Every structure is written in C-alpha cells, then in structure tokens.
Amino acid sequence: MKLLSSVFQRNPFLSLLAAATLFSLAGCASKIDNQAPYLAIPKADLNLLSERALAQFYVPGVAVGIVHRGEVVHLQGYGVRDFEQPDTVDQDTLFRLASTSKAFTSAALAILVDEGKIDWDDKVTEYIPEFQMQQDWVSDEFTVKDLLVHRSGLVGGAGDSLLWPEPSGFSRQEIIDSLKYLTPKYGFRSQYAYSNVFYITAGEIVERVSGMPYEDFVDLRLFAPLGMNCFAGDMPADAMNNIATPHGDVAGDLFAIDRNGIQGKATVSAAAGGLVCNVSGMAEWMKLLLNDGKTDSGEALFSKKQLAQMWRSETILSMSKREAERTQSHFKTYALGWRKNDMYGHQVISHTGTLSGMQAYLALVPEQQLGVILLNNGSNGSLRGAMMQEILSAYLKPEDETDWVADYYQYQQQAEQRYLANLSTPQGSNTVLFEENAYAGEYADVWYGGVNITQAKSGTKDLEQSELRIEFEKMVNLKGKLTPFDQHTFVINFDDRNAASPAFIEFVVDAEQQVTGFTLRPFSDKVRDNHAYRDMVFNRLSLGGD
Structure with missing residues (x-):
C-alpha cells in the first residue's frame, strides 16, 4: 500500500477515489474482522516485501507462513535454496529451526507434566542424579523450570563451545558432565543470561522420564499428531530433496556454510537448536498453540494449563530505547522457551533462532489469533526483523506507515559505523621468546578435551617454511595456524573464519622455562571475562614429537 502513495500524491483524483474505496473497504474489513481470517497485507505487497528484503540484506531465500x-x-x-542453484524455496523447503526449537523442548516437558511424570518445580537431580553445578547448593536447588529460563548464574552462552561449531564431538552426557566446570558470574536466579546447555539437559530429562530418545519423543508426540513433515532426529532419504543451504556473506558476496547444513542426522544440539522444519509444518504448530494446545481434530497434545505455564513470564529482560519507541513496548520477559513483550498494546509471544547461515522468527499474538513464521537461509538478522515488523504492524497497527526494510537497513548501517569507529586491533611485536617448536605438543583441558599443536610445513617447495598448527580433538572445524604475537602469546587464525574468530593463545611457562600449558581469550585489546574460553585451562601432556 505504501508503494502507491507517490502515485496518489501526483493525482488528486486518484487520492479521492482511493479514500472513498478505502472507506468502503474499511466497512468490509470491519465485517471480515468479525467473521473470518484474512491476510492483512495484499499478497502482491507481501511478495514485493519479501523480494526487496532478500535483495537488501543479501539473503538467498525465505519462507513465510x-x-x-x-x-x-x-x-x-521466495528466492532460492542455494545461491548457486536455481531451485526455489517453497512452503515445504526444510530449514533448521535454531533456537525456535526450544519451544518444542518446553512442550515435551509440558506433556510429561500433564501425565504426572514430572513437575516444573522438581529438582533436576531427581531425574539426573549426576547433575552438578560448580556450587553444590545450586545443584541441589536447580529445578526443571530453571533449565528453561536462563537464570543459572552462568555467563550468557556458557558451554556453547561444546555445541558449536558443528559437528560437535561431544555427547549429551558429556555436556551435562561439563556443567560443573563452568564458573558462575552472577547469583543463581538473579538475572538473565542466555543458555543452550540447560536445554540440552532438559532434553535428557525427556529421554530418561519417557523411556525414549528425545528426538523420538518430539517426532511422535508433537510432529506426528500435527502431520508436520519435520524432524528432531534422523531424516529419511526422500526428505533431503527439498532443503535450504545456509549462507553467509562478505560485503554482499554470498558463500555456503556447509557445516550448518541439514545433514539428515540428529545433532547433539537438537533440544536447544537442532530441529528441522518448514513453514507448512510450523503453521500447524502455530495453530495448535493458538488453539490452547489442541489439534484441528480436537486432540489435546498438552493442556491449556500447561500452555499458560509455558507462556508465564519468569525472567525479566532488558529492552532497548529503540524497541520501546518503535513498537510502543513496555515490557519484555522470558518464559519457558518463549519471549514475551507488548507491541501496540497487544501481547506478543515469540522467539528467534540463529545459526550461522540459518535464521528463524516465530511470533504469536494470542488475542488476535495471529501467528507468523519466517525461515531463511542467510546470516543477516535484519531481514527477519524487518519482515516480521511489517507483517505484525499490518494486523496490529494498519495505519502505521513505517518502511521497516528501510528502517532496519538504516539502523544496521549506523550500528556498523559505530562498530568500525570503535574498532581497534591489538598490536604486538610479532615475535615470541622461544623457538616455535618449544610450544608444540599435546595438551588437554579437563572438560573440553585434547588439543594438538604441531609444527608443519607450508608454502611451495622453493619457499617452504614451518608453521605451528592447532587442532581440537573434539571439534573438527576448530583448526588453524598460530602466528607469533608477543612474549609467549600467539594468535590463532582458524582455517574457517566463519566457524571461529581469531583468538589469543597464551602459553604458560614455569620457573624452569618449560611450557606447561595455555589459556585462550578473544583476539581483542579489551579485557573480557564473558567469552567461550573463560573456563578452559589446557595442561601439557607431552612435547611435540614425543
């Protein structure tokens, strides 16, 4: 509708005709509004919105439900499944759901609560006796609900290095066993800090209580009754015929991110962010949620009481000034696998999902019986944000004239300019104190496993030179080159820079001038304690070549 405004401005007669037509349509809309479902954005405009957003934010394809x-x-x-292939995205194209998977884990637990097999306030140790946090009293008090609401006391993303970059070599049990090594930064239940590893733990409770693998439980108790062609575990071969490829971009040049692609096999991240689905299936999921947990046939997959529990605010979230002003929002909280806020006076239940190259956004407005799902195969979060705001605004505030694609693009450009203005690169001597081979050897961290540092040959035969290489035994995509920085510190430049950003590796030397281990931290001149490596301490097991 906004696209026609300039035409109306140039032709007053058309403006009057449009006003009369809109007045007439308003009366019709009022009747439709009271009687039947409708699409608030004309399909042609929605098509144009999608195509424009794909081009603006360098995303190959998106599916809308x-x-x-x-x-x-x-x-x-809209768009294509793979930027190098002509196959188009359709309503059945499969995407990874990323963190919109969390709501299915919450729902799986809700089913078990309805069946009287667990309670939200039960202690985790009742079902996983070996569950152990660093502080014993926290271990004893940690409840099933606590697993879902991001207030453990750990830093945001603690333990994510056990899951990503994929494929992970850690099992669910190893992830749970590693929790005791993660150091808390905040008081237990004191504040929000996003976590994936506790959803992995919640998936283990589903398995132990139900007696079937988590993936089978979700497939059989949630996907199957809804007729969703979606997958928590292994996929049949014929399901691999219509899948989206994840993509990233550098200055608009697209590339595939194969490691995050749909491989047809269950991932250890399933309960936190590993499910696979399409907008056809997610539309059925949204209908269920907006119908108090009942299918079209009237079968209740979980009770209205448990749905209310899943949507009950548990943890307060911060809200930016932009969020408050742009959509007239007043609060933001986290429930059980869902975020909550208000928008133009309406409560919105939502969640996003983000993997490198795959993104999702699901939003529900229960009082309007409205649900929107967006799945895309790109890395620019502005696409899903702009499209969701455009669609929700059309229903909740149809008089809004904001061009959300332009708005998000401008905001992104300003954020990038601020980032670049503050960007600084650490400076060192580009030398180290020992011969490089003195740092080679086998190392291990008690929870993250082994690391091999070797001296390898590189370059051409005529210009052959040696370099230090690092490989993490449990994570096949964490391997790269060590470049001298200063003193006993090197910079790791990972082979796949999309999988991991450069990092400092700081070797520890004892009084006898022997290298005994190392620690890791982000490649930055700013000291931070909230990073993926904060609890890793690698001790030397053997010298290089031993």
Whole structure:
C-alpha cells in the first residue's frame, strides 16, 4: 500500500477515489474482522516485501507462513535454496529451526507434566542424579523450570563451545558432565543470561522420564499428531530433496556454510537448536498453540494449563530505547522457551533462532489469533526483523506507515559505523621468546578435551617454511595456524573464519622455562571475562614429537 502513495500524491483524483474505496473497504474489513481470517497485507505487497528484503540484506531465500483465526492465510517461499542453484524455496523447503526449537523442548516437558511424570518445580537431580553445578547448593536447588529460563548464574552462552561449531564431538552426557566446570558470574536466579546447555539437559530429562530418545519423543508426540513433515532426529532419504543451504556473506558476496547444513542426522544440539522444519509444518504448530494446545481434530497434545505455564513470564529482560519507541513496548520477559513483550498494546509471544547461515522468527499474538513464521537461509538478522515488523504492524497497527526494510537497513548501517569507529586491533611485536617448536605438543583441558599443536610445513617447495598448527580433538572445524604475537602469546587464525574468530593463545611457562600449558581469550585489546574460553585451562601432556 505504501508503494502507491507517490502515485496518489501526483493525482488528486486518484487520492479521492482511493479514500472513498478505502472507506468502503474499511466497512468490509470491519465485517471480515468479525467473521473470518484474512491476510492483512495484499499478497502482491507481501511478495514485493519479501523480494526487496532478500535483495537488501543479501539473503538467498525465505519462507513465510501466516495463520489467522485458525486458518492458514499465507504459505509461500521466495528466492532460492542455494545461491548457486536455481531451485526455489517453497512452503515445504526444510530449514533448521535454531533456537525456535526450544519451544518444542518446553512442550515435551509440558506433556510429561500433564501425565504426572514430572513437575516444573522438581529438582533436576531427581531425574539426573549426576547433575552438578560448580556450587553444590545450586545443584541441589536447580529445578526443571530453571533449565528453561536462563537464570543459572552462568555467563550468557556458557558451554556453547561444546555445541558449536558443528559437528560437535561431544555427547549429551558429556555436556551435562561439563556443567560443573563452568564458573558462575552472577547469583543463581538473579538475572538473565542466555543458555543452550540447560536445554540440552532438559532434553535428557525427556529421554530418561519417557523411556525414549528425545528426538523420538518430539517426532511422535508433537510432529506426528500435527502431520508436520519435520524432524528432531534422523531424516529419511526422500526428505533431503527439498532443503535450504545456509549462507553467509562478505560485503554482499554470498558463500555456503556447509557445516550448518541439514545433514539428515540428529545433532547433539537438537533440544536447544537442532530441529528441522518448514513453514507448512510450523503453521500447524502455530495453530495448535493458538488453539490452547489442541489439534484441528480436537486432540489435546498438552493442556491449556500447561500452555499458560509455558507462556508465564519468569525472567525479566532488558529492552532497548529503540524497541520501546518503535513498537510502543513496555515490557519484555522470558518464559519457558518463549519471549514475551507488548507491541501496540497487544501481547506478543515469540522467539528467534540463529545459526550461522540459518535464521528463524516465530511470533504469536494470542488475542488476535495471529501467528507468523519466517525461515531463511542467510546470516543477516535484519531481514527477519524487518519482515516480521511489517507483517505484525499490518494486523496490529494498519495505519502505521513505517518502511521497516528501510528502517532496519538504516539502523544496521549506523550500528556498523559505530562498530568500525570503535574498532581497534591489538598490536604486538610479532615475535615470541622461544623457538616455535618449544610450544608444540599435546595438551588437554579437563572438560573440553585434547588439543594438538604441531609444527608443519607450508608454502611451495622453493619457499617452504614451518608453521605451528592447532587442532581440537573434539571439534573438527576448530583448526588453524598460530602466528607469533608477543612474549609467549600467539594468535590463532582458524582455517574457517566463519566457524571461529581469531583468538589469543597464551602459553604458560614455569620457573624452569618449560611450557606447561595455555589459556585462550578473544583476539581483542579489551579485557573480557564473558567469552567461550573463560573456563578452559589446557595442561601439557607431552612435547611435540614425543
């Protein structure tokens, strides 16, 4: 509709005609509003919005699903599944759901609560006796609900290095066993800090209580009754025929991120961010949620009481000034696998999902019986944000004239300019104190496992030179080159820079001038304690070549 405004300005007669038509349509809309589901954005405008957002934010493809008042009013794909192939995205194209998977883990637990097999306030140790945090009293008090609400006391993302970059070599049990090595920064239940590893733990409770693998439980108790062609575990071969490839971009040049692609096998991250689905299936999921947990046939997969529990605010979230002003929001909280806020006076239940190259955004407005799902195969979060705001605004504040694609693009450009203005690169002597081979050897951390540092040959035969290489035994995509920085510190430049950013590796030397171990931290001149390596201490096991 906004696209026609300039035409109306140039032709007053058309403006009057449009006003009369809109007045007439307003009366019709009022009747439709009271009787039937509808698509608030004309399909042609929605098509144009999608195509424009794909081009603006360098994303190859996106799928859009909208449900309203119990009916699917829009299901369509835009763009391509792979930027190097002509195959287009459609309503059945499979994407990874990333963190929108968390709501399914919450729902799986809700089913078990309905069946009287667990309670939200039960202690985790009742079901996983070996569950252990660094502080004993926290271990004893940690409840099933605590696993889902991001207030453990750990820093945000603690333990994510056990999951990503994929494929992870850690099992679910190893992840749970590693929790006791993660150092808390905040008081237990004192504040929000996002966590994936506790959803992995929640998946283990589903498995131990139900007696079936977590993946099977979700497939059989949630996907199957809804007829969703979606997968928590291994996928049949024929399901691999219509899958999206994840992508990143550098200055608009696209590239595939194969490690995060759909491989057809269950991932250890399933309960936190590893499910696979399409907008057709997610539309059925949204209909269920907007119908108090009941399918179209009236079967209750979980009770209305448990749905209310899953949507009950548990943890207060911060809200930016931009969020408050742009959508007239007043609060933001986290529930059980869901975020909550208000928008133009309406409560919105939502969650995003982010992997490198795959993104998702699901939003529900229960009082309007409205649900929107966006799945895309790019890395720019502005696409999902702009499209979601455009669609929700069309229903909740139809008079809004904001161009959300332009708004998000401008905000992104300003954020990038601020980042570049503050960007500084650490400076060192580009030398180290020992011969490089003195740092080679086998090392290990008690929870993250082994690391091998070797001296390898590189370059051409005529210009052959040696370099230090590092490989993490449990994470096959964490390998790279060590470049001297200063003293006993090197910079790790990982082979796949999209998988991991450069990092400092700081070797420890004892009084006898022997290298005994190392620690890691981000490649930055700013000291931070909130990073993936904060609890890793690698001790030397043997010398290089031993």
